[in-house]
Amino acid sequence: MHKVTSxxxxxxVVIVALATVSKAAPQPAVTPPPNAPAQVxxxxxxxxxxxxxxxITILDATVSAEGADGTKVEGLAVKCEPVENLGDKVEQRLKxxxxxxxxxxxxxxxGTVVASEEAFPAETQSEAQxxxxxxxxxxxxxxxxxxxxxxxxxxxxxxxxPPDGATRIKPALQxxxxxxxxxVSRGTSLELVFRPRFYQKHKDLEHFTPWTYKVWEGSxxxxxxxxxxxGGFTQETLDAMLExxxxxxxxxxxYDYMQFDDTYQQGNGSCPENWLNWDKRKFPGGWEYSIKAIxxxxxxxxIWVHRIHRPSDPHxxxxxxxxPDWFVxxxxxxxxxxxxxxxLDTTNExxxxxxxxxxYSGLKEQGWNYVKIDGTGDLLRAYQNKECAEFFxxxxxxxxxxxxxxxxxxxxELGPDVYVLACHTVGNARHVIGLVDGxxxxxxxxxxxxxxxxxxxxxxxxxxxxxxxxxxxxxLMDTDAMMPxxxxxAPVPARSxxxxxxxxxxxxxxxxxxxxxxxxxxxxxxxxxxxxxxLFTVPGQLYSCERRPAPWWLQEIDRPFDHWxxxxxxxxxxxxxxxHVYHFKGAPQQEVxxxxxxxxxxxxxxxxxxxxxxxxxxxxxxxxxPAMDDNTGMDVFAIREARPHPWVISTTRHISQGGxxxxxxxxxxxxxxLSGKSRLVIDDPYVMTVHLPMGFRLEAAEVxxxxxxxxxxxxxxxxxxxxxxTKTVEWKMTFAQ
Numbered sequence: 077m078h079k080v081t082s083x084x085x086x087x088x089v090v091i092v093a094l095a096t097v098s099k100a101a102p103q104p105a106v107t108p109p110p111n112a113p114a115q116v117x118x119x120x121x122x123x124x125x126x127x128x129x130x131x132i133t134i135l136d137a138t139v140s141a142e143g144a145d146g147t148k149v150e151g152l153a154v155k156c157e158p159v160e161n162l163g164d165k166v167e168q169r170l171k172x173x174x175x176x177x178x179x180x181x182x183x184x185x186x187g188t189v190v191a192s193e194e195a196f197p198a199e200t201q202s203e204a205q206x207x208x209x210x211x212x213x214x215x216x217x218x219x220x221x222x223x224x225x226x227x228x229x230x231x232x233x234x235x236x237x238p239p240d241g242a243t244r245i246k247p248a249l250q251x252x253x254x255x256x257x258x259x260v261s262r263g264t265s266l267e268l269v270f271r272p273r274f275y276q277k278h279k280d281l282e283h284f285t286p287w288t289y290k291v292w293e294g295s296x297x298x299x300x301x302x303x304x305x306x307g308g309f310t311q312e313t314l315d316a317m318l319e320x321x322x323x324x325x326x327x328x329x330x331y332d333y334m335q336f337d338d339t340y341q342q343g344n345g346s347c348p349e350n351w352l353n354w355d356k357r358k359f360p361g362g363w364e365y366s367i368k369a370i371x372x373x374x375x376x377x378x379i380w381v382h383r384i385h386r387p388s389d390p391h392x393x394x395x396x397x398x399x400p401d402w403f404v405x406x407x408x409x410x411x412x413x414x415x416x417x418x419x420l421d422t423t424n425e426x427x428x429x430x431x432x433x434x435x436y437s438g439l440k441e442q443g444w445n446y447v448k449i450d451g452t453g454d455l456l457r458a459y460q461n462k463e464c465a466e467f468f469x470x471x472x473x474x475x476x477x478x479x480x481x482x483x484x485x486x487x488x489e490l491g492p493d494v495y496v497l498a499c500h501t502v503g504n505a506r507h508v509i510g511l512v513d514g515x516x517x518x519x520x521x522x523x524x525x526x527x528x529x530x531x532x533x534x535x536x537x538x539x540x541x542x543x544x545x546x547x548x549x550x551x552l553m554d555t556d557a558m559m560p561x562x563x564x565x566a567p568v569p570a571r572s573x574x575x576x577x578x579x580x581x582x583x584x585x586x587x588x589x590x591x592x593x594x595x596x597x598x599x600x601x602x603x604x605x606x607x608x609x610x611l612f613t614v615p616g617q618l619y620s621c622e623r624r625p626a627p628w629w630l631q632e633i634d635r636p637f638d639h640w641x642x643x644x645x646x647x648x649x650x651x652x653x654x655x656h657v658y659h660f661k662g663a664p665q666q667e668v669x670x671x672x673x674x675x676x677x678x679x680x681x682x683x684x685x686x687x688x689x690x691x692x693x694x695x696x697x698x699x700x701x702p703a704m705d706d707n708t709g710m711d712v713f714a715i716r717e718a719r720p721h722p723w724v725i726s727t728t729r730h731i732s733q734g735g736x737x738x739x740x741x742x743x744x745x746x747x748x749x750l751s752g753k754s755r756l757v758i759d760d761p762y763v764m765t766v767h768l769p770m771g772f773r774l775e776a777a778e779v780x781x782x783x784x785x786x787x788x789x790x791x792x793x794x795x796x797x798x799x800x801x802t803k804t805v806e807w808k809m810t811f812a813q
Contacts, residue, residue, distance in 0.1 A: 106287050109231045111273045113168040118156040125156065125170070125185070127270065130231055137187020137259065139172055139266075144180040152176070154183060165277045172266040182262050185237075188248065189257040192230035194286070197223040197247070197257060199674075201619045202239030208672035210643075211528045211626045212616030213535070213583050215735055216634030217247040217255075220616060220674035226257055227274065227618055229286050229536055234274045234618065237261040274618075275536065283480070283509040284537060291535055292495055292513040295609030296585040298333025298375065298446075303521075303544040303589035309339040310358040314366060316592055318373040324601060327374035328757045328802040330609030330736075333446050334370045335378030335587065345389030345417075346382050346451075348435040352442070367443055378446030378495075379439065383455045383482060385418040385431070387411075392418065395431075402427035404459075407466045414458035422481035423471050432482055436489035447490060448497040449512070453504035455479055476507045483511040497541060497585075502530060505538075514539035514585055522549050522575060527582035529623040534583050535614040544589035545579055547572040547600060552625055554649045554660040557707045561602050562689040562728065563761060570660070570709030573603035573687065574646055577710060577731055581629040581644050583613030605760070606686075606731050627663075630673060633735045637742065637752075638723075640716040641673065642732055647704050663704040670698060670715075679717050682767050684726035686712040686733055691725070691765065691792045694718055719743075722750050722772050722811055725792075726765040729757065737762070739804065748772075751808040756782075756799040763796045766809065775812045780805040 109130040117126040127135040141149040153175035161167040172183055196214070199205075199222045212220070224243040225236035237243035242263050249256040261268075271277075276284045299317065301309040318334070321327060340359055343350040354362045370377040385392045385403070396403060396411060396418055404412045404419040412419055421427055439447060458464070459475030468474060473481075483498070490496060498505040498512040505515035515538050517526035523542045527534075534540045548555075548571060558567035579586035586607065594600050613631065625648035632641050645666075649658025671677040683692040683699050687710065692699060701711065714726050714733035721743050729737035741752035756762050766774065774793035777784040782797040782805065795809060 108285065108287060109233065109272060111164070111166055111277060113160055113162075113166060113272070114270050116156075116158055116170065120154070120156070123154050125172075125187070127235070129233060129270070129272065132190060134191060134228075134233075135187055135189055135235060135259070135268075137185050139183055139185050141174065141178075141181050142184050149178070149181050152178065152181065166272050168270040170268045170270075172268075174265070177264070182264055183266050185259070185261040185266055185268075187259050189226045189235060189245075189259050191226055191228040191255050191257070193250070193253050193255055194229040194290075195226055195255045195257075196229070196614045197245045198225055198227055198614075198616050198618045199223050200225050200236050200239055201617075204240050204672070204674075205617075208628070208669070209621075209626075210628035210630050210673075211531050211582070211621050212630045212632075212674075213531060213613035214616055214632035214634065215583075215611045215613055215732075216632070218616055218632050219246060219634070219639060220632060221671070221676065222674035223616070225618060226259075227536075229614075232274050232276055232284065232286055233270065233272045236269045238263050238266060279532075281506055281509055281537060283507065285510055286536075289510050291537075292539055293612040294495075295330055295332065295611070296495065296514065296539055296541075296587070297330050297608045297610050298335060298378065298587055299331065300335045300337055300378075300544045300587040300589045301339055302337035302380070303546050304591045305339065307339045309336070311361055311365065313592070314359075314369060318369055318375070320592060320595055321375070322373050324595065325758055325760070325802070326595075326601070326604070326608075329605045329760075331588070331604075332376050332609075333378045333587070334373075334375045335380065335446055335448065336366070337380040337448070338382075340366075340379075343389040343391055345386040345392035346384050347389070347391045347395060347431060348438055349391050350389065351381050351435055352438045363442055376445035377443065378448065379444050380448040380450060381435065381439070383420075383449070383451035385420060386416060387413070387418060388416070399427070399430075402431065404464055404467050406463050412458075412461070412463055412467075414461055415454070417454075417458075419455070419458045419464070420482070421467075421471075422478045423473050428481065428485055432485045433489055436486045440490050440494065444494065446495045446497070447486070448499055449483070449486060450499045452479065452498050452508065453500055455482070456504050456507065479507055480511070483508040487511040502533070509537055512538060514541050516541045516543055518543065521551065522546060524552065524575070524578045525623055525625050527578065527584055528621040528626040530620065531582065532615045532618055532620055535612060539585055540582065541585040541587075542579065542582075544587050545575050546590050547575050547588065547604060548590055548594055549575060550656070550658070552648045552658055554658055554706070554709070557660050557709055559687070559707050559709050561687050564599055564602055566599060567707070568599040568602050570707060572600045574709045576603050576607035577644070577712070578629070578646065580607040580610050580731060581631055581642075583610060583631070586610050606729075608730075609736060611732060611735055631732070633732055635735075635738070637740055638716070638734070638738075640714060640734070641675065642735070643668070643673065643713045643715060644731075645701055645704070645711045645713075647709050660704075660706040660709065662706045665703040666701045667698050668701050670695075673715070675715070682716050682718050682725045684714045684733065684765060686714065686726065686731050689726070689728065689763070689765070693791070718767070718769075720769055721745060722766050722768055722774070722793075722809070724750070724752070724764050725767045727754070728761065728763040729755075748811045748813055749808060750811070751806070753804055753806050755804045756797070756802065758799055758802045761796055761798050763794050764807075766793045766795065767791065768793055771813050773812045774809060776810045777807065779807040
């Protein structure tokens with residue numbers, strides 16, 4: 077037996093880093109993973125390959141040769157050829173090749189990948205995305221057949237195999253600090269690629285040190301005052317908005333936060349006095365009244381603050397006069413002014429303590445649950461101004477470090493239970509990664525296309541924020557399109573469906589921002605109700621999708637009792653020439669192959685469309701997505717593998733069709749009983765659609781605390797209840813066969 081073990085100790089890079097502790101979930105001190113290749117052990121006699129990284133054997137696999145019919149081919153030697161790129165972006169390639177080529181013979185690598193509790197399967201870019209381009213994520217662990225990689229978020233490494241169906245990865249075992257995946261790759265030759273510090277180095281996110289923090293996993297859904305009211309939101313508006321939210325049960329549907337933007341503060345400059353003391357003309361009860369009112373409505377209070385110190389504000393002017401050394405100076409000794417504001421010297425601890433630390437400790441003491449810190453880009457651009465060059469030559473800091481110091485202090489003072497949003501744009505917020513829980517992706521205005529562009533960051537780096545979501549916004553929307561929706565007598569604006577639903581499909585932040593009267597119309601809030609809460613997702617694709625409106629989105633949902641896919645088709649508006657007007661043009665019917673989605677091609681699937689509550693049927697190989705007319709803005713299909721017994725295939729509570737409301741489901745074959753638990757919202761009719769395999773009929777249904785109405789149809793049955801309270805209920809359905 078010939079055994080070769082390669083440890084390559086001469087290329088291990090030792091990295092010394094200052095770890096930042098996340099507010100969302102502080103982590104104990106750990107040893108950072110090295111920016112170095114994995115240790116390779118290849119036993120040629122046993123054809124056994126092991127990869128060890130950061131003191132863990134991350135891959136243990138054997139290689140065999142098989143003929144076209146799957147029979148094992150004996151006596152075929154296999155060579156392991158390591159190829160490494162040892163730059164700062166370490167890329168380690170292992171090529172497994174047969175010593176001699178034989179027609180019809182493929183190498184098969186079978187093994188186990190062991191990673192941290194934050195690891196997940198995903199795909200790298202391949203021909204599959206060209207055949208059927210979509211944006212994909214998962215709630216829980218993905219089983220998609222397009223996956224060809226395991227990414228370990230905690231230690232920021234990726235191991236990828238051959239793409240485009242040549243690699244099969246399945247979740248195998250989950251423990252408290254470990255996840256195990258089975259791995260099979262097939263090909264005439266095989267190549268594995270290992271990349272350490274994948275997001276940090278290969279995606280150029282310098283401050284991404286995920287071993288020091290976890291991502292905020294709760295739903296980020298609520299209301300932001302800015303887009304609808306600008307500075308015109310008052311205590312009177314707050315009272316009316318909260319009353320409406322309670323009347324419409326929107327907190328019960330998942331709208332948790334009420335966030336004040338640029339409307340409440342005194343003065344026009346970023347000093348603690350202006351943020352912590354409210355404008356009594358607009359808010360006579362001050363912050364005390366507002367926080368209590370929000371909490372009494374069943375919501376959490378959020379607030380916006382800025383980084384700009386305008387000398388036009390009397391407080392700021394007085395501070396600058398008394399403490400000029402707190403701010404950055406020009407070479408001539410005068411205070412540097414960028415677009416009408418002074419720039420804080422964050423190397424001056426006295427300045428930081430008085431202008432930053434005091435602000436965020438004050439907000440924490442007041443009791444805010446959500447803090448939006450604006451001006452990330454404004455402050456960074458100011459520091460980068462050429463007139464500041466001498467300051468940075470003479471001080472031990474850089475523009476990026478000076479910006480980051482601000483957020484380090486905010487992070488320390490606000491603590492682990494306050495959600496912090498950096499604003500604005502990924503290009504600027506990337507410098508405060510690890511200190512904030514979310515980042516606004518682009519400029520002012522709802523930016524749905526950025527959700528596709530930065531999907532690979534969602535649930536890994538932070539939570540993606542496309543800015544507010546105004547459900548009657550016009551960009552990319554046909555303002556005349558009226559779409560039929562179940563449970564509503566008249567068609568509803570298609571844009572009111574698409575805009576909140578795309579945030580949910582993307583797993584990002586959904587903060588509404590329309591005027592009060594918009595939500596008074598029941599037709600405008602149907603899409604809002606079915607899109608909240610937002611389920612936490614991780615990306616299914618380790619690459620950026622195009623920055624354009626994506627028509628297809630797929631979200632996998634993994635539950636202990638079921639695993640299904642939700643496929644959304646969105647019709648975006650086309651711009652009329654030389655006008656800010658968009659029109660839906662309609663879309664033809666389209667065959668959707670299950671294999672292109674990443675599902676097993678030889679299985680039968682049940683497909684339901686959500687917005688019209690239509691059961692499309694049972695399919696094998698593919699199904700046909702219906703044509704969309706110039707009023708249909710969105711279809712959402714639940715795709716579940718067919719079972720030989722009755723099973724819930726759709727629910728009306730949420731577009732995930734069970735991801736929010738369905739908590740448990742069990743089939744008792746002896747008694748022909750389907751039972752489970754569901755989370756319901758007061759006065760919201762809840763319908764469960766159940767598939768009836770041939771010979772089955774729903775005889776009765778019992779729902780805890782509510783009267784159930786049943787209806788048998790061809791191939792399906794429905795159970796409908798109208799709950800008298802927001803609660804979790806147990807239910808039971810009895811079938812005859």
